[in-house]
Structures are given as C-alpha cells and as structure tokens.
Amino acid sequence: MYKNLTLLSVLILIITIKAFSSEGDSIKIYYLGAVDIYGYQEREIMQSGIKIINYSILNTLDLSNPLEFQKIIPSGRIRTNSRGESILFLRGAGERQLGLFFDGVPINIPWDNRFDLSFLPPEIVGSVIVNSNATSALLGPNVLGGAVNLNTYERATDGYSTNIKLQGSNAESYYLSLSNYGKIDKFNYIANISYKDSKGDIFSRNAPETLNFQDNQSNLRTNTEKQQLSGYIRGEYDFGFNKSGLSFLFINANKGIAPETHLEKEKTRFWKYPEWNRILVTLNSETYFFEQLRLNSTFWFDNFSQQIDSYDSADYRRIVEVQKDKDMTFGARLGLGYMINRDHRLTFVLNGLSTNHREQLDQKPETEFAQNILSTGLQYHGNFGIFNLLGGVLYDYSITPKTGLFVEAKNSSLGDFALFLNANYYLSDKLTIFGNFSKRTRFPTMREAYSGALNRFKVNPDLKPETGILTELGLKADFKEFYFQLSGFYNNYDDLIAQKKLSAAEDSLRRRMRVNIADASISGVELEFGYYGIENLSLHGHFTFMKAKGRQEGKELEYLDNKPEMLSGLFLNYKLPYNFTIQLESEVIGVQYETDPIKTDQFVKIDGVFKLNGRIAYRLPKFIGINSEIYIRANNIFDAYHVFQLGLPESGRTIYLGLNLNI
Numbered sequence: 270m271y272k273n274l275t276l277l278s279v280l281i282l283i284i285t286i287k288a289f290s291s292e293g294d295s296i297k298i299y300y301l302g303a304v305d306i307y308g309y310q311e312r313e314i315m316q317s318g319i320k321i322i323n324y325s326i327l328n329t330l331d332l333s334n335p336l337e338f339q340k341i342i343p344s345g346r347i348r349t350n351s352r353g354e355s356i357l358f359l360r361g362a363g364e365r366q367l368g369l370f371f372d373g374v375p376i377n378i379p380w381d382n383r384f385d386l387s388f389l390p391p392e393i394v395g396s397v398i399v400n401s402n403a404t405s406a407l408l409g410p411n412v413l414g415g416a417v418n419l420n421t422y423e424r425a426t427d428g429y430s431t432n433i434k435l436q437g438s439n440a441e442s443y444y445l446s447l448s449n450y451g452k453i454d455k456f457n458y459i460a461n462i463s464y465k466d467s468k469g470d471i472f473s474r475n476a477p478e479t480l481n482f483q484d485n486q487s488n489l490r491t492n493t494e495k496q497q498l499s500g501y502i503r504g505e506y507d508f509g510f511n512k513s514g515l516s517f518l519f520i521n522a523n524k525g526i527a528p529e530t531h532l533e534k535e536k537t538r539f540w541k542y543p544e545w546n547r548i549l550v551t552l553n554s555e556t557y558f559f560e561q562l563r564l565n566s567t568f569w570f571d572n573f574s575q576q577i578d579s580y581d582s583a584d585y586r587r588i589v590e591v592q593k594d595k596d597m598t599f600g601a602r603l604g605l606g607y608m609i610n611r612d613h614r615l616t617f618v619l620n621g622l623s624t625n626h627r628e629q630l631d632q633k634p635e636t637e638f639a640q641n642i643l644s645t646g647l648q649y650h651g652n653f654g655i656f657n658l659l660g661g662v663l664y665d666y667s668i669t670p671k672t673g674l675f676v677e678a679k680n681s682s683l684g685d686f687a688l689f690l691n692a693n694y695y696l697s698d699k700l701t702i703f704g705n706f707s708k709r710t711r712f713p714t715m716r717e718a719y720s721g722a723l724n725r726f727k728v729n730p731d732l733k734p735e736t737g738i739l740t741e742l743g744l745k746a747d748f749k750e751f752y753f754q755l756s757g758f759y760n761n762y763d764d765l766i767a768q769k770k771l772s773a774a775e776d777s778l779r780r781r782m783r784v785n786i787a788d789a790s791i792s793g794v795e796l797e798f799g800y801y802g803i804e805n806l807s808l809h810g811h812f813t814f815m816k817a818k819g820r821q822e823g824k825e826l827e828y829l830d831n832k833p834e835m836l837s838g839l840f841l842n843y844k845l846p847y848n849f850t851i852q853l854e855s856e857v858i859g860v861q862y863e864t865d866p867i868k869t870d871q872f873v874k875i876d877g878v879f880k881l882n883g884r885i886a887y888r889l890p891k892f893i894g895i896n897s898e899i900y901i902r903a904n905n906i907f908d909a910y911h912v913f914q915l916g917l918p919e920s921g922r923t924i925y926l927g928l929n930l931n932i
Contacts, residue, residue: 296425298323298420298422298423299420299423299503301372301513302370302371302373302551303373303418304416316404316659316703317693317701318400318404318743320343320797321396321397322398324422326809327395327397329852331884332392333436335355335386335387338386338391342359342397342399343796343797343811343813344361344813345359346836348364348913349387349527349913352538356385357369357417359399360415360795360813361832361833362413362791363765365377365383365411366411366412366735366737368403368412368415369386370417370418370419372419372420373567375409375411375622378573378598379624379714380596380716381714382711387495388499388545390499392432392434392448392461393501396422397418398417398420402415402689402705402706403707406618406661407602408620409665410667410710411665411712412709413735414760421459422450423450424452427452427454429449430450430451432929432930432931432932433446433928433929434927434929435928437926437927438925439488440467440469441469443466444465446461448460459502460501461502462499462500463499464499465496466495466496469490469494470493470920471488471490471921472485472487472918473908473910473921473922474921475921476918477910480530480531480918481529481531481533482528490920491583492525492526492528492539492583495524496523497520497522497524498520499520499521500518500519501516501518502517503516504516511554511555511556517548517550519548522542523541523545524545525542527917531915538579539580539582540578542575542576542578544575544576545575546575547573548571551569552566552567553565565604565606567600568600568601569598571600572596572597572598573597574593575594576594577592577594578591590630591631593628594626594628596627597625603618604616605617605618612651613651613652614649614650615647616649617646617647618645618647618661621641621642621643623639623640624640625638625671628720636673636674638719639670640670641670642665642666643666644665648660648661648662656693657695659692660690662688665685665712666682666683667683667684668682669682672718672730673719674719675730687707687709689708691704691705692704700744700746701746703742703743703744704740704741704742705739706738706740708739711737712734713734713735717729717766718732725781726780727776727780727782728782729782732783735765740759740760750800750802751798751799751800751801753798754798757792757793757794757795758794758795763788764787765789765819766783766786767783767784767829768781768864769784789818790818791815791816791829791832793813796811798810805844805845806843807840810838814859817829827862828861828872831862831875831913832861833860834859835858835859835877836857837855837857840852840853841854850884851884852883853881854881854884855882856879856882857877857880858877858911858913860875861877875912878911880905880911881905883902883906884901884902884903885901886898895932897929897930898929900927901926902924903922905920
C-alpha cells in the first residue's frame, strides 16, 4: 500500500536539503482556492456571519487527527457513525447537508456526499472558514446546511522553511509529519508527507462493563486500528496577468470500524477497510483580462477507491462479504467577476461535476452509477457606505444517466432554484449588525436512492430533494482587546431525508429505509468571542444552544436524531516565564436523543458530556537557526465515558507527547 513512500520521501528530501532559516518568516493562507471570497472585495474583508479560524489557533491543537477541529468550530460537531466515518455537522444539519471544501474543491465523495475527516492530513491546513448560511454562489449545489472551507497555507515572504512534527500517545499511536514550503519571487510551493500508525482508540475506564463486543481488559476499543500515508504538494506562480496553482493530494490508508456496543450480534456491522485510497489533482487560477474583468477558475480530478470486508463476528477472522467501491469525478468552477464601479460588482458563476461510481459485492457483476450536477448563478455585491449588501440567485440541476440495477430510473433529473442574501449595517467601525438568508436544495445521493449498503437498507428510489430556508440575525463587535459575534438563527427543512426502521409487515428482514420527513426546524443562539486584554493571556471560545423539532405525516416528532441541545468550547492560553506555555480547553456537548433500535417509535436519551483538555509546552532556546517546542497534551483529562451516537463510545483519556521543529 505504501509503494509511493520512497518516491515522495526523496522528493521532499531534495526540497528540504535546500531549506534554510529565514528571519521574518510568516505564513499566509492560500487564497486561489477559497470559495468564500467573492467579486473584487478585498481579501482580508469577509462578510459578517462567516467565522475564520486561523493558523495560530490551529497550531496549538497538536493535530494528528482532524477530528480535533470540532473543538474550535462554533456550532460544529464531528461525529463518527456506524460506518466508521467521521462527519462534520454544523448547527444540527444532517450529515450529507454540509458542503466541505479543500482549497476550493468539494471533498465530499458525490456517491454519498460525505467525507471521512479522519483521513485528511491536518498539518497542511492553514485556516478553517465557516459559512453557516451558504451565502456565496461559488459554493455551488448541495450546501443545504452551510459550508466549511479548509485552506492550506503558503509562505508570505521570500525564503524557505521546514516543519517537522513527531507525536506519540498512550493509545499506541505514532505520527510523523514533514513539511517544506518556500517562496522565490513570484513562485511559492508547499510539500508535505505524513504517516500515522495507530493500534486503536483509547478506551475509557469509566465505561460500563455491559458493552457488547468490547474487551474491558483492553485499554483500546475493539477494531479501531489505523495506518495512513499521505502526501501533498502544490506550486503556484504569478505571471502578472494570471496567477495559477497546481496541487496533488494522495492518501493511502486502512482502518478498522468499531462495532456498535448496544446491538446483538446479528444486527451489528463487523467491518474493516483494508484499502482506502484517494488522489485529488487541482488547478486553481485567477486571470485579469482588464481592470474591471477577472476570471477565477478551479478544475479538479478526484479518484477514490475503497474496500469493505464484512466479518461474521467480533474476532474478525472470517470474511463473509467483500464490497469494492471505485469513484472517479471531474469538476470545474468558473467565476467571472465584473466591476461596474468601485462599489458595485457582479459575478457570474458556473459549477459542475460529473461522477461515476462502480460497486462490486463479492464476485457478483459490477454495478455502475453516474450523476451529473450543474449549478449556475449570478451574485451582486454593493457597498452603500454604512450599508453593505451581497445577494445571488442560482439554479441547481442533477441528472443520473446510470442507476445500477434500477434501469427504470435512468436519466432521472431534478432541478430547483436557490437564492441567498447577506446584509451588513455598520453602526461604527467596531460594531456591525448583520443578517443572512438563504434558500438551498440538496439532491438525494446515488447511494441514498439506489444502494442497499450490504443489505442493511431497503432501497427507496423515490426520494425527493431536501430543501431548506436558513436565516440569521446578529451583532458583531471587534475591539482591540475583545471581539464577539452573537447571532440567532432559524433553519427550516422540508422533505428531510432520514432513516426509518421497517416493521416485519413492511419488510421481512426488518431493514431500515430512507424516507423524507415532511418538516424539520432547528433554531438557536450562537456566541463566538475572544479576549486579549491581559499580557501573555488569550481567551476565546464559543457557545451554541439549539432546539430541533420535526413533523412526519402530520405527526409531531418528539425529537430529531443526534441533535444536541448545547455545544460549547472554551480555550485559555497563558505564556509562563522561561518559555513555558499552558493551555486549557473545555468542551460541552448537551443532551441529545436517538431513535430506539428496538421500539422504533420511541427515543433513547444520550447524556451530555463535559470534557477538559490540557497542554503544557516548552519552547527551547533557538539553536543554529532551529526553533523547537516540546509539548505534552491530555485530552479528556477526567476520562469521561461519552457517546455521540448510540453504541459508539468516544475516546477516553489520551496523553500525547510531541516535538515540533521549524528550520
């Protein structure tokens, strides 16, 4: 699986040998692929309501796993499902409703419109931009619950730098990352290679002894081992009239899937992913035709494959079924911006992708699915002094030319209009009132409509698109030593796709089926804040309270699955004398509910959880141009036992020891 290791190691070594320390080294974000920058607006100015998590904060999280992003994303939560996929949720939106972008490319795999975030190499991420209302035509379709853009970084000044990270944990997990980035006049680049070997996730000692398929004598959760090799390289050149960047990302991995601890053997998945591979090639470009006209373009090729081995028991010895998936996607985004005058701009946007999915179960004939998605729209940005306006209208269209065994659905098409509006009123240069409104559509994925998921689901090809109205009103303040953003939101969804447990009369196998809930709404209040008024001390955090309601076939639903009432995170960082730094982090996830696996008309309560994390770091004196830091981190200090989804416990107390080097 790691046949490319030698080649990439040599490539990075060649670049690294040429690296040297440079005073004034600084990092900026790679903006060519950023999908939340619109028209000719200055890049450092973002529309109100968007949250930006910068590199300085990310760098203190000691990320070897992107799942730690959860702590810093307001209203965000990363939950690992029964397939072992770690999915980001935003403001309670469903797992396929969020648009997730990496340097401007949608990285959700179109077959299921999801991406397992645990596979993304975290060391190359320079910022996280959260757009909770999908207020940009550049985002394209299927962003019903908002969008998150993960941007890489680049060097801001001429020179070279090399970053080396070594990390190990008490979960028998080891991580190595080597990055080199540089800038030479009009050319800049970044190259990274990382490797992770983990024997599993740590098991909380406060867990009950009655859990199924878990050896309570082991300090690791059953079947959670993982190995991953990742590489990323990007070059960017400024030609004057044009700036272009070409990048290449590859991931080779394998991992086990923790069995659900609340189910009986005959209802439980015993899975492993012996192969998980992805190659993503991206070309981002910005071209100036003349002062008033500019074209931003993104083209990408995405090749993904995986294998799922299904076993007959928790000893994982006998394979009873094998599923192989292959996905190939081509996509493009064009944004043509015209500056009417200094204060008024128009942008015409065209988004499209064509994806092909092949699926094979055991030695059965391969089935093939295909989907083409197109989104086109026009957005306007106007500046009226103390009032700022951004709005747009789009049309989204989907067609499925190949539908596997369901040939009667071949060339089925769906389409709908979308629109959005963002308004800002500047009370002063420090205070802004803002409002957001968007109407979006999400098309059913090919997997939702046409796949039985190893016979766990009864197929429902009659699924309708989900539609949603997202609204927000808030106040933003930005002072020298203090900032906050307070907003209230109300999101209403029609025809929300959810799972239903079928009765014996409906299905002799008692499988699940995806159906459209008639109506669902999520309302809440969100606060993001930061304080830097005390020397050597920084404090920042976020708090969200949410309420979810639903109605199906005229009947009120008491709860919606996995919608926690509260989410919060608090971070305190203090620089001690003698180059020591201490950081404390708290996470709170409120009470939530999930459909009872036995009594399908009832709900099971999942208790809320409080987690405390701590980090102590020591920055060594600079030696021959090398900056170095040693740190120890403890996540879930009190070893709290908690679940984010029924039967799937999260990690217990995990201790990390690491070394960061910058040359």
